[in-house]
Amino acid sequence: MSKHLSMAEAVARYIPDGASVALGLALEPLIPFAVGHEIIRQRRQNLALIGPISDILFDQLIGAGCVSAILAAWVGNVSEGLGHCYRHAVEKQIPHSIHVEEYSNHTIALALLAASVGSPYIPTRTLLGSDIPRQNPRLRVERSPLDETPVLLVPALQPDVTVVHVQRSDEEGNAHAWGNLGICESAFLAARDVIIVADDLVSHETILSDPNRVLGPSYKVRAVVHEPWGAHPSSVQGCYNRDHAFYHEYHQRTRTQEGFQQWLEEWVLNVPNRATYLAHLGEDRMRTLKIREHRYASPVDYGY
Incomplete structure (x- = not known):
């Protein structure tokens, strides 16, 4: 059964107000920024965010007023340091107070x-x-x-929904991911519902050709969203590299509430979908992030 939905439909159906949502589970790569931006556009409220190092996607959701609780090891901007919106919320209750439950990554x-x-x-x-x-x-x-x-x-911590970005998936939710997966598999299996966001939508036969790469059982998946570049500015191994400049620009521009609001309007609120986001990013910048040297794994023989 096809579970292929648009990003707007997936968020509207499966991430309601008050949900606990696990995001950014592969640490620095595979962060589902496109999902987070749609959550902001749909003005979700009172979300509890679950994750390990929790890069600037958490910071954006906090600054947009979508978050009431954080269950995480760290919130910030990995390559730059502080997450300004997170700090404003904790220290000054701006835009409102948030409840924080601290964990280590382990x-x-x-x-x-x-x-x-x-x-x-x-x-x-x-x-x-x-x-x-x-x-x-x-x-x-x-x-x-x-x-x-x-x-x-x-x-035990059971998210209402886990969102994972992967390299490829079929329409049923059988997803292939490779590279650093962090705790994606545990969060996938722990959640009540799962949303898959894939850079490539492929046939079921492609998935069956390498079953050991399947991230988790498709019966847990509620929606599959085909969203190329949906993890930018984080990296997706084999697709595109990390946009370090984007993280630096975000850090500089979001030091104040006014700066964050201007950034949010430019990159999220006035950007109705990912295609528009990529057009704003520009082909030249995307070209600098594309993979320059492909390194394919050796074929695996599943014969019997």
Whole structure:
């Protein structure tokens, strides 16, 4: 069954106000910026964002007023430092206050892994002695039943929806991804619903030719969106590289509320779809980001 929808339809159907949404799960690559921008255009409210390093997409959603809670290890601008909108929200409640539950990269991964396998929690010794368990009430320090030593219990975290950007998918939601995947697989399996955003829409036969690259079961996928360059300015291995200049420009322009609002109007609010966004980005800039040297994996023999 085809699940192919437009970006606007996918967000309208499957990311309602108040939803918990896992994004940016491959760390620096494969960040679904096109989804985030459509969320902003549809003026979603009271979202809880879940993720590891949580690059500037989180910052944009916070600045646009879409977010009420953050469950993450870090929010900012990886190559530049601070996320100005995140800082304004935490320190000055601008545009409004947000609730923050802190994790490390490892423990946010464990929380999603627990939900993906149906476990109520996963015990670990990481973070013992740090301030994070005191800040995050979800994390509990208990005694191990095996040797009475302290352990940290990381409870399962199930997003209402996980959004993953991939290199290619068929219309049923069987998706291929490669390169650094971070915690995409755990978040895919943990979520109630999944939205796939793909640079290429391919046949089911293409997916079957390499089944080990399938990210997760298609029955969890609610929508497949074909959105070339949908992860820009982050990278998609084999498609396009990271736009470092874009991150720098964002950092410089969003230091003030007025600067962020001007940036938001230019790149999101006055841009009805990704095609218009790419036209604004320009062919020359896109050409500098395209892959210069292809490096294909060796063929795999699935014969029997």
